Amino acid sequence: MPKAYVYRAHGGPEVEEFADLPRPVPAAGQVLIAVRAAGVNPVDWKRRSGYVPAGATPPPLPAVLGSEAAGVVVEVGPGVTDFQPGDEVFGNPVTGGYAEYTLLPVELTARKPAGLSFVDAATLPVAAATAYDGVHQLGLPPGAALLITGVGGGVGVAAAQIARHEGLRVIGTASPAKRDFVESLGAVHVPYGPGAGDQIRKVAPEGVDAVFDLVGGDALAEAAELLEDRRALITAADRATVQLLGGQPVERKRNREVLEAVAALAVEEVLLPYVTATYPLEEAASALRAVEDGHAQGKIVIEVTG
Template identity: 70%
Template sequence: MPKAYAFTQYGGPEVEAFIDLPRPVPGPGQLLVAVRAAGVNPVDWKKRTGYRPAGAAPAELPSVLGNEVAGVVEQVGEGVEGFDVGDAVFGNSITGGYAEYTLLPVEVSAHKPEVLSFVDAATLPIAAATAYDGVHQLELAPGATLLIVGVGGGVGVAAAQIARHAGLTVIGTAGAGKKDFVESLGVVHVEPGPGVADRVRAAAPDGVDAIYDLVGGTALEEVAEVLEDRSKLITAGDRETVARLGGSPVRRVRDRTVLDAVAQLVVQGVLRPFVTATFPLDQASQALREVEDGHARGKIVIEVAR
């Protein structure tokens, strides 16, 4: 039976395990995909602890980890148009991405450009698409200054590149160990921690026009004071803190147009996925620990051998 990496109950890494599952059967509007690569994101381990995005139903246990994949269509469900068996695709998984097979909803799936690798394509449905949605939501004019809180991770790296391409000045908070990497993106690096607001003001003497938060909690609270217009404060995760501060969550578009757009940015050389490490499926635990422990720079991807 096909192999998958899942959590069997809510908790820490100890509840993760490999399980055997029947090959999924695509329903109407779904694609059965043989997974070639799966992106690893913070939301993966957060869901294991019981976190649920707004409006999401509780996970059915065991729950396969991972939400973004690239692979090859094995079967199409009833009513699917525009996709055929053998097509290379990428998108948001319904049944989990750390697996040999998964289901994709056709409305959040896109054809993979031939020049784009499966590994790079697997970084786009969540990290790059979230970055794209957030930067466009802010509607900043060229020359404006954007502060990205937690710029060194997958979403932050993509958001910085998209923002720079839009003509924005980007300042980003990240640990000292990521300084050179962050600056290589054309981002002004600011170290987080006590006094961070003063360091941001020094880096942006003309002020900050927007904040894109990827960390939440204290890290967001410490910098929010530098922004006068709280309608330009958004977060990709901490809805409670951002609401208290007068901001809002990122509005996810979640459709094929965004997937096609970010893929074209990669093809054009505007957006580099910055995959810094890949792991085989049988090392899925190590891949997730890299992200959960905060050691990852850029993106971590799991590759599924065929």
């Protein structure tokens, strides 16, 4: 039977394991794909730990890890006319991406452009799409200053590039070790941690026009103090805190149009995925640890042998 990497209960890494699962069968509005690559995101280990995103329903256990995948359609569900077997696609799986096969809902599935690899396509459905939604939610004019907290991770890297493409000035907080990387994105680097607010005021004495937070907690609260208008404060990391501060969570569009938009930016090389490491499915645990430990730079991707 097909192999998948699952969590059998909510908890830490100890609840993860490989499992042989029946090949999923697509229902109406779904396609079954043979996975070629799966992106690794913080939300993967958070869901394993018991986190349930707003509006989501916890999956039955054991549950396959992974929230973005790219592959080849092998079967379509009843009523599906947008795709057919053999199509190369990417999207947000409903049965987990760390697997040889998974199901994608057609509304969250897009065709993979020929000029885009499966590995790069697998970085787009969560990280790049979240970044795209957040930058456009803020709707800043060219020349405005955007602060991105946690700019060195997958969402931050994409957000910096999209913001720069929109003509924004970007300031990003990240570890000192990521300074060169952050500056390569066209952003001004500020080391995160205590006192980051003072450092941001030094590099942006005229202030910042908006904050795109990817860290939450104290970093989010400190960044909020830099804004005159808290409506320009958004987060993809800490829904509860941002609402207390007068800001709002990133409003995810979750549709095919956004997937097509970020894929077009990637093909045009406006949006570089910055995949810094790939792992075979057999090393899914190591791939997830690289992200869960908080030291990953750019994107981590699991490759599945076709």
